[in-house]
Amino acid sequence: MTVNETASTTYQKGTTSSSASALTTGEPVLVLGTTSGTTITATQVVVQPAAGEGSATSSAADVVPFQRGAPSTPKQLGQVPANYTEGSGSVVDGTAADNATKAALAAYPGGVVDRVVQLSSGEYEVHYIGVNWPHHIFVDQDFHVMGAE
Structure with missing residues (x-):
């Protein structure tokens, strides 16, 4: 994916407004915006909380990565x-x-x-x-x- 930012793109880290310069390479982010092919024009970039932060009651260990042709048990x-x-x-x-x-x-x-x-x-x-x-x-x-x- 390619992410394009604009002058109106907002950034958030946790519950605090942030800036692009506060992001660290490799940090997981949620990018909200409009898509065109493999490009997202970002309206908002949110740094994903670290394990144990936020209201999440589950963990990444619950996610089963996608494997083509390998359905998971419901x-x-x-x-x-x-x-x-x-x-x-x-x-x-x-x-x-x-x-x-x-x-x-x-x-x-x-x-x-x-x-x-x-x-x-x-x-x-x-x-x-x-x-x-x-x-x-x-x-x-x-x-x-x-x-x-």
Whole structure:
């Protein structure tokens, strides 16, 4: 991926505003913005929390790296919203989607979020690809990870 920054790109480290110069090479980051092919024009760059920081209740050890042609065994961790049905809800964007994405990636680093869906209960399903598990990460209205499947 190539990341292009603009004069309006913002940076955040933890809960503090930061600058590009505060980033260290090799630090995991979440880049939010618009894509074109393999290029992201960044609107926001967020340094991912170190293990044990934030509201994440899971760890990278729970993520199963993607291996083409090697499906993983389905499993569930934590709480899945009552009456959840895959494909239900409305795709959201903006601040809510950004916050749900940040929470999901803090709990399960290593994959890619391709959409965030708000469920009828007000909770969010973060659709996660690029890993064999999890595929759905559930985030409550306060942007805390509840569970995954």
